[in-house]
Amino acid sequence: MEELHDLYQELVLDHSKNPRNFKKILNCNHSAEGFNPLCGDQITVYLKLEKDLIQDISFLGSGCAISKASASLMTTALKNKTTKDAFSFFNKFVQMVRGENNQGTNLESLGKLQVFKGVKEFPVRVKCASLPWHTLLAAIEKKNGKISTE
C-alpha cells in the first residue's frame, strides 16, 4: 500500500482540497481549456503574459485529486517565471510522471512538484497529472484554445 501513500501525499491532498490560484484572472491575455475524456477532468488555465514573463497564472476546473493538485502546484511553481522555464518544467514533469527519467535528469529543480513522482506507479493516472501542463502549453502558444488528452 506504500505506493498509495506515495501518490496521495499530504501536499497533494492539501492542494486538491484547497487549490491555490483557483480563479479566473480578470485581465488574462492567454487561456486554454483542457479535457480528459476518459475521466471527465476539465481544466481552464489562465495566463497573464508580459512578453516571456508569466506575470500571473490561475486555473478553474473540476476533476480528481491528482489533476486538481497538479494544476494548483503548477500555478504556484510558475508565477513570475519565464515561458522558457515553463517549457523546461513541463519536460521534466512529464518525464517524471511517465517514469521516463532513466537518464538521471535532475528533478531537484522541480521543487515541490516532485511530490508527483509516485504517479509513475499508476499508469492510468498519468494523464490526470499531466493534463494541467498540456493545457498550460496550449495557453502559452495560443491566445485561447482547447486541447484533449485523447
Add this chain to the structure above:
Amino acid sequence: MKTSRLNLQEEKSVLDPEKIRKDFPILNRKIRGKPLVYLDNAATTQKPLAVIEAIHHYYSSENSNIHRGVHYLSEQATLAYEGAREKIRDFIGAKETSEIIFVRGATEGINLIAQTYGRKFIGSGDEIVISTLEHHSNIVPWQILCEQVGAKLRVIPIDDKGELLIEDLKKIINAKTKLIGITHVSNALGTIVPLKEIIKIAHEQNIPVVVDGAQAIPHLKVNVQELDADFYLFSGHKVYGPTGIGVVYGKKNFLEIMPPYQGGGDMISSVTFEKTEYNILPFKFEAGTPHIAGAIGLGVALDYLKSLDLEKVALYENELVSYALEKSSEMPDLQIIGQPLDRAGVISFNLAQLHAHDVGTVLDRHGVAIRAGHHCAMPLMKRLGLEATCRASFAVYNTKEDVDSLFKALQKTLEVLG
C-alpha cells in the same frame, strides 16, 4: 449468531456461490497480492469454464466457415452456429429463430436498427424518443440518424430517485413520434424501467419500441413476446459470454420490411451486376463471416445461466444489492446515487467529497475492481449534477464477502484520502 446462521441457510437454499465460483477460473487469481473482488460486472462479466472450453473446442476441432460448405467441418460449424441461434431464441422467448440476428454487441445492434429501420421509416420533422437514463450507445446512433434524415430527438425526464417520469412520456409522444428507444435497466443507477407500461403506451399510438437490454439480460428473466418489444438487443460479454458477439431480436414483420444493414457475402440469395436479391431472415442482416466462435460461446453462456435457474439468480443478486445498500447506510460518508424502487445488479455512489477516480484507484490497490466515471451516460450525470460516480455491479459469482471487502476498502480509502 443464530440469525446469521439462518441467513446462511436461506442463502444456500437460493444458490451456492462457492460452487458457482469454482466455475470461473479467473476468480482464483490474485490482484496485487490480494484475492480478486470483481465488482465491475456491468462493464463485462467473467466467463465460466464451459464458455472458455466451448470456444477452445470450436477452434481445435470444428473450425470452418459456415452455411455454404459441402464438407463435414462446415456442416458441423453451421450446426453449432445455428444451434446457438436457437438457444438465444429460447432464452429470450422469441417466436422464431429468423428473428434472432447476430451482431458484435448491443452498440452495433442499435446502430443496425437506426441505419435500416430508421433510415427507411423516419424522416424530416419526425421525432425519436429516448430517456435521460440512456447509455451513449442508445443516444449517439439516434443523433446520427436525426442528422441524416432531419428528425428530432426528444427525451423522457427522470426524477431525483432515478426513475422515469412516465406521465411526461405521454406528453412527449405525438403524431410525429416514430420510434422509442429505451433501456431496460440503467447501467449507471440500476433502475429497472417499467417496460411493459412504456410499450403499451407506445403501441396505443402505433410507435415501435427498441429496447436496450444489455444490463437486463444478465439479471432478469426476459421474454420478448410477453413484453411485446418490437426490437430487443443485448451484448454477449455482459452475460458471461465472449466479447464481440451480441444479439438483435426484431419482430419478423419489421425485419422483413427493413433494408439490409451491410452488403456482402451470406446476406444475398443471388447477385448479378444489374441486381442483387437479398437472403431471407435472419441472414439478410448478417453480411460476411460472422463471429462463429462467439455465437457458440454465447449459446453456452446462456445454457450455463439457465442451469442456475434465472429466478434464483435474480433473487440471489437482489440479496447482494440489498446487503450492499444496508452496509452503505452504516457509512455516513457514503452517498448512494439513485434510489429506484426496482433495481438490478448495480449500486452507484460517491464517497465524501472524493472524486470517483481517486476512490477507484485506492480500491484497486485493495484488489477491488469497480468502475469510476460517467459510465458512458454523460447526460444522466449532468441531470444528477455530478461529474462522476463509483459503480459496484454484481454477478452471480459475487458473495456477501465481496461486499464486505468493498466496504472495508472504502473505509481504507477514507483513511488514505480523507
